Amino acid sequence: SPHTHRPTPIAPHPSPPPPQTMTAPVSHIPLVVFAERGGGLRALVHRLLPLLLLLLLHTSAVEAELPTAFPPGKSPLGWRFGPSRPGVQNCTWGVFEQTLDHFAPGVTPGNGASFSQRYCIYDKFARRSPSDAPTPIFFYTGNESPVEEYVNNTGLMWELGLKMGAVLIFAEHRYEGESVPKLEGVPNCLAYCSSSQALADYAMLLQQLKIDLKLEDSPVIAFGGSYGGMLASWFRMKYPSTVVGAISASAPIWGFPLDSPDIDGASTVITRGVSKPGGATDQCRDNLLASWPLLTQAARTSEGRKAVSESLNLCSDLEDGEEWELLTYLHTPWFLLAEGNYPFPSTYITYAVGPGYYPLPPWPMRVACAGLDENLGIGFTGNVSNVTFSVEVPGGFRVDVDWNRLSSPTEGPPSDASLEVLTRLFSRVEKAVSVWYNVSGTLKCHDIKSGKTQFSRSSRMLSGHKSGQGIPGSGAGKSGDNVCTDASYKGSWGPLCCNEDINLVNTLSQGVGNDFFWPPSVETREEANLEALLGPRGKLGPGCKQFSPKGLFGVPDASDSWSQWMSAFYGDKTIVKRPGSNIVFSNGLLDPWSSAGVYATTPEPIPGSGATVQNLTSDGSSIALILDLGAHHLDLFFSTDEDPPCAAEAREIEERFIRKWIVEHQLMVDKVKS
Numbered sequence: 315s316p317h318t319h320r321p322t323p324i325a326p327h328p329s330p331p332p333p334q335t336m337t338a339p340v341s342h343i344p345l346v347v348f349a350e351r352g353g354g355l356r357a358l359v360h361r362l363l364p365l366l367l368l369l370l371l372h373t374s375a376v377e378a379e380l381p382t383a384f385p386p387g388k389s390p391l392g393w394r395f396g397p398s399r400p401g402v403q404n405c406t407w408g409v410f411e412q413t414l415d416h417f418a419p420g421v422t423p424g425n426g427a428s429f430s431q432r433y434c435i436y437d438k439f440a441r442r443s444p445s446d447a448p449t450p451i452f453f454y455t456g457n458e459s460p461v462e463e464y465v466n467n468t469g470l471m472w473e474l475g476l477k478m479g480a481v482l483i484f485a486e487h488r489y490e491g492e493s494v495p496k497l498e499g500v501p502n503c504l505a506y507c508s509s510s511q512a513l514a515d516y517a518m519l520l521q522q523l524k525i526d527l528k529l530e531d532s533p534v535i536a537f538g539g540s541y542g543g544m545l546a547s548w549f550r551m552k553y554p555s556t557v558v559g560a561i562s563a564s565a566p567i568w569g570f571p572l573d574s575p576d577i578d579g580a581s582t583v584i585t586r587g588v589s590k591p592g593g594a595t596d597q598c599r600d601n602l603l604a605s606w607p608l609l610t611q612a613a614r615t616s617e618g619r620k621a622v623s624e625s626l627n628l629c630s631d632l633e634d635g636e637e638w639e640l641l642t643y644l645h646t647p648w649f650l651l652a653e654g655n656y657p658f659p660s661t662y663i664t665y666a667v668g669p670g671y672y673p674l675p676p677w678p679m680r681v682a683c684a685g686l687d688e689n690l691g692i693g694f695t696g697n698v699s700n701v702t703f704s705v706e707v708p709g710g711f712r713v714d715v716d717w718n719r720l721s722s723p724t725e726g727p728p729s730d731a732s733l734e735v736l737t738r739l740f741s742r743v744e745k746a747v748s749v750w751y752n753v754s755g756t757l758k759c760h761d762i763k764s765g766k767t768q769f770s771r772s773s774r775m776l777s778g779h780k781s782g783q784g785i786p787g788s789g790a791g792k793s794g795d796n797v798c799t800d801a802s803y804k805g806s807w808g809p810l811c812c813n814e815d816i817n818l819v820n821t822l823s824q825g826v827g828n829d830f831f832w833p834p835s836v837e838t839r840e841e842a843n844l845e846a847l848l849g850p851r852g853k854l855g856p857g858c859k860q861f862s863p864k865g866l867f868g869v870p871d872a873s874d875s876w877s878q879w880m881s882a883f884y885g886d887k888t889i890v891k892r893p894g895s896n897i898v899f900s901n902g903l904l905d906p907w908s909s910a911g912v913y914a915t916t917p918e919p920i921p922g923s924g925a926t927v928q929n930l931t932s933d934g935s936s937i938a939l940i941l942d943l944g945a946h947h948l949d950l951f952f953s954t955d956e957d958p959p960c961a962a963e964a965r966e967i968e969e970r971f972i973r974k975w976i977v978e979h980q981l982m983v984d985k986v987k988s
Contacts, residue, residue: 405434429495457542460491469952498801502868507809533979539947559896559975563947569818569910579909581824598683625740647750685742799865812869902944925963
């Protein structure tokens with residue numbers, strides 16, 4: 315099957331360049347670029363009356379000067395889209411000289427022993443009175459993108475920072491943006507790209523900034539989403555004296571093989587988004603499932619291929635044997651639409667992995683289903699969950715499915731009556747996938763051959779392969795003295811996956827009976843398990859090979875598709891159940907990566923359930939926070955009036971936990987000092 319090949323490791327959260335609208339200068343010296351500032355809190359009482367009541371309940375009055383560029387409104391702080399929303403224009407930029415290798419600094423050459431790490435600070439929310447409790451620090455654990463992406467989008471930090479008088483710090487991940495170590499002339503220059511090195515960077519940066527800001531006793535709360543959420547939780551686990559708690563949003567830390575996630579978990583969640591629990595209809599789900607075998611069978615005749623080509627608005631007529639390529643093209647957008655299934659227009663995913671700064675519509679999965687929620691008279695018989703079923707169209711056209719094989723008792727092309735229904739179905743599938751492919755509004759037709767409009771869903775995942783195949787990916791190898799010659803490379807995720815064998819297997823399979831995809835991504839039912847797909851545990855495969863031709867070296871020559879090192883270094887599922895761990899793991903049930911999230915028990919998607927809490931620890935210090943209508947780390951974004959109830963509820967719960975952690979930290983500090 316063509317769907318078994320998933321070659322390139324791509325992050326659970328995409329890696330976009332800085333937003334096009336960013337105009338603030340970025341430098342290796344601090345630059346103060348602030349909005350105009352107004353008076354203290356009392357001057358804003360009439361505009362902030364609802365918020366004032368909440369502040370009086372939870373905190374002492376905050377006399378910090380608040381930028382008048384952040385006007386309040388109907389949303390919790392009134393920060394919506396546009397110029398009023400805080401972002402990089404409010405940063406004080408700085409750099410910190412980091413050790414290239416925190417764990418063996420003596421082995422790095424003199425010309426590559428350190429690098430400049432960029433960070434953003436905003437301190438205008440901070441309390442000014444010496445009698446106030448220590449100012450909290452909210453710290454974003456930068457992930458696999460330039461740090462501007464997180465400054466501009468992590469609204470939760472800005473909103474809670476104002477309410478709680480916090481200093482905000484956003485740190486850039488090594489090998490991203492302006493924080494790339496020297497590569498050219500450095501032996502094994504990619505060897506220092508790992509999550510463990512990144513966490514050490516953050517610990518050292520915070521240690522120095524707390525001194526510089528005179529905030530030595532201040533509690534630090536880590537925030538992060540996706541891989542950044544993984545980092546936030548691991549930061550708390552590995553450096554508990556540095557951070558007192560963590561908000562870990564959409565963090566797939568249970569996606570490694572030894573955690574035994576469902577290998578089709580991502581596809582199952584995607585299906586939820588085109589079904590009733592996700593706000594769409596079950597009819598949409600059923601029509602999509604029916605379309606794949608019907609399209610494939612119809613394409614076996616010249617008349618059928620013509621109808622398929624026209625109804626799907628293909629740039630060129632489909633040729634015999636191209637139906638598998640077409641299916642891949644039609645499957646591709648759904649993972650991306652599911653990640654970006656936000657209640658507001660958003661460029662967060664499209665700018666990262668799509669055509670650019672073009673917003674998806676609110677609830678894009680529902681928009682895609684708008685034409686597919688009609689009952690076209692297509693019927694199912696048999697066992698869909700066992701992938702042994704038949705699909706019949708009015709007019710007599712029928713397709714029998716047995717795993718990845720098709721047959722039809724209908725000889726020749728579909729009848730006119732059947733062809734009319736098929737044309738309607740396929741044209742609606744075209745409109746659905748165009749929500750992604752034509753987000754720019756400029757697409758004239760679908761060219762499945764050029765690849766220009768195609769982003770392979772499977773390429774977003776580092777997936778296991780059968781024994782002996784290893785994990786192909788971003789490149790490594792030996793060539794002479796392994797001195798790197800490329801000076802222009804930027805990007806952390808590829809080297810991270812190679813160096814640490816990051817293999818998130820909740821994305822490994824689809825079409826095996828639990829989702830709306832077909833055909834199955836494995837050849838037989840017996841292969842739909844980790845052992846068959848990854849090979850024997852402990853057997854190493856070839857390492858990454860694609861970097862060395864570019865003059866970049868340092869990643870391992872062998873790979874472990876079972877990710878045993880990650881499980882050994884960061885711990886198994888029991889690690890999050892330790893009392894006092896202080897982590898909120900939030901997951902939205904519309905996000906494909908939620909299938910590798912942290913839960914006490916597998917959550918049931920109950921429409922209208924809002925935000926629900928599962929205690930992970932006996933003392934309630936760590937929880938799983940579940941958003942019934944949440945896409946990829948929805949809770950980290952700025953609040954909007956369009957948010958479903960679960961988003962506001964989740965942010966309130968996260969605020970309560972942060973306040974609790976701050977109080978506990980202060981009690982500990984007072985006890986030590988006394």
